[in-house]
Amino acid sequence: MDHPIPTPDIAAPDAEPVLDADIVDLLNGSATASTQGDALSMARVKRRVLARVAEDQRGQHLTVRAADGQWQPFGPGLSLKVLHECEGIMSYLIRLAPGASLPAHRHPIDEECVVLEGALRIGELEVGAGGFHLGRQDKLHMPIVSEKGALIFLRGAAPEATLLV
Incomplete structure (x- = not known):
């Protein structure tokens, strides 16, 4: 049973779509891509996924600014x-x-x-x-x-x- 991936337009109007439309089409099988196109699409997906993971984990890092802390x-x-x-x-x-x-x-x-x-x-x-x-x-x-x-x-x-x- 196929479960198509929702199209990007279901996101809030001011939110950036989770996936670009061409990626959704590729994942749903409604588009074909060349090997180079697949590699570029996968690189774009990887970049966006990693950016979201990094944003989610931002609070787990430690930053000490120059004015922070005590001498x-x-x-x-x-x-x-x-x-x-x-x-x-x-x-x-x-x-x-x-x-x-x-x-x-x-x-x-x-x-x-x-x-x-x-x-x-x-x-x-x-x-x-x-x-x-x-x-x-x-x-x-x-x-x-x-x-x-x-x-x-x-x-x-x-x-x-x-x-x-």
Whole structure:
């Protein structure tokens, strides 16, 4: 028993139809298409279905805007803003005032760092805006200094205010 797919005109007058008329015709078998036409039609259907799924799942994502959240003191010349934490893994920002530093320390897991503004000196290594640094698990990390100030994004274990070796 055939169940034709409803034509797009049953949608509310101001709503975008769920499917284009040519797709409905193809699905109902009332139109024929070339292989290229089928591929283009399927790509269009896929694009619309994925857009609707993404719209439906929008609330399941997390967005933290620049003005959201609170900066908290983390040490002399340092402030920290948590973006997300789950199961001991944290994504956060650290702002270093000019001359601020972090002492030598170790990470319990690998820690990823992206310099968003300014520059860091890690031992003799200079990492500027746009640069990436990976602090390996259990390896001693040289002191980190920002002579002119910096903003960095980090992802790793929740940091401790007292970074001891």
